[in-house]
Amino acid sequence: MREGLGADPPGLLPRLRAGDPRAFEELVIAYQHRVFGVALRMLGNRAEAEEIAQEVFLRAHRAIADFRGEARLGTWLYAIASRLCLNRLASPDRRLARGDDALMDVPASNPDAAAAAERAELDAALRAAIAELPDDRRLVLVLRDVEGLSYEQIAEALALDPGTVRSRLHRARMQLKEKLERFA
Amino acid sequence: MTCTETRDLFSALADDALTPGERAALDAHLAGCAECRRELAGLLRTVKLVRAMDPVHAPAGFVDRVVAAAQPAPSHRRLGRRLMRPWPTLPLGAAALLLIGGLAVLLFRGSPEQQRAAHDQLEAARAPSSERDVAAPRSVEAPPAAVTAAPRSADLSKNYSEPPKSETMRAKTAAPTTKTDAPSPRARAERAQVTVPNASRDSVSSAREQEAQQRLTPPPAMERRDAKRELADRGQEALAPAVGGRSAAAPSAAERQPPPVGAATPAPAMATAKAQAMPQSAPLSRTGPMTGIPAAPPDVTARLRVAHVSGAERALIELAARVGGRQTGRRIDGGRLVVELAVPRDTYAEFVREAAALGAVSIESQATDRPMLAVAVTVSN
16 A cells, blocks of 8 residues: 655645646656556556546646645545546446456566465456446545545545545445455 | 444444444454454455555656646647647648648649759759758758648757757768758758658658768768767667667657757757766667667656766766666757666665665656666756
8 A cells, every 4th residue: 555645745836836847747756656556446557547647637737726725736636536537437438348357457566476376366356356346436445545545535535425435445345355255 | 233233344443443432332242243253354354455455656757748748839739729620630631741742742843943953952962072061951951832841840940059060961861761841950850860760751852852862971980980889789789678768759848849048059969078078988879769769668767856967977877887787878858868777676776775865866667577677867957
């Protein structure tokens, strides 16, 4: 799991609002992995994830003047990323494979292949199980257990009640547990 | 509390998000229910598995691509897009290019004055070398109608002074099919560097112009130097299979931009000057727009912000050598120095640690199992 979402880099927001191009570059450097990570876990395809991640930053770049600063920049970017991913997943012309194929593009956690075949099988089963979750549950699971956001940050990013976050997360985890039962 | 009610709290328990009352009720139930304890253990194991997944990293070069995409298009492009909006862009654009190309051919073939002018230029090209140097840039000028085919060239030529002749000639030699529609030698040189073979071949090429261009190839001594350099670069093929983050077919906006204020010297000339200043002659990059060889992304793309670029470059090269690696190339990308290195995987961590002592480092890496990592470090201040 990634470290929790910390405070924004100091002084970044005013410089972004002033149109400082270096500030935008710093924003992308600071949050590229988080934004790309959400997109990849949600969409399961690196090329599509990069396209969405790029769109997230471009939208932020265009809309920075409208950002009121009540939330953290990171939360705001997660919100844009989440919305774009859900929209993409819901689009009727999305022809990419879902289910077992989704998330298969995510690199294995141990590329050096030191792990045993059992571990590889578990990794594959885990990714497949996550990919099979309903989109809204998968998103909450990814934000909490992969990206390390708190319930409150997830609720803020997704414009949900914290209780809804908690119940979606619970269902997602229980569903995963059922699918991974044979590895217990 | 029932078993169902208890299990509804498991997930929140994993996040330590239960109220004291919930926690007490849960503990009380678990104390007497082995089945729920087993269920809880299973859920906690699942959560642990998910959290143990490695966070993914954005692909190398992602930052550059986003920053380039965020830059506003030049005004003439915005105007062009507005004009094109009601129609599909590609067919209309292709039709416009064909029309312009066709007009250029007709004008060139149909005008006796222009044929005579081309003949005169050839004659001038055959003249002694002192005269040829003067005639060279003129001999590839476009017919008037073809000038409009390259709106970008005006942008490219802006703010640039006349480059050294050797640079112009080298660019022409590297891409002999690129010609005729750029108003300045600098613009021609840059177009030659980023042109994909056959991608922008002009329809007005003729045997006469090709002959004139052959006369513009560097003298034998220069050819020998280039050949030597190429051989040296090929020798490092195995060490750096992937350097240069971009394909020659898709130069970023940063590459198309003029150098920053104060950097009046054209980028290739800067590279040459720096190479001469280095204790060991640094080889030029094998890939990317400089050579026309499609560039694969490096395994590691890093940015190093330092107070003194040249000192940092030297330190990086020394550091790479110290950890068992070596320099594989250097180039100027968007006005910034990119040092290309091959670093052994085994000592990569040490390399990163020591590089961090040179300045502010940010790193993007790709998962790879190659024993020697291709590392491209952009050094700027």
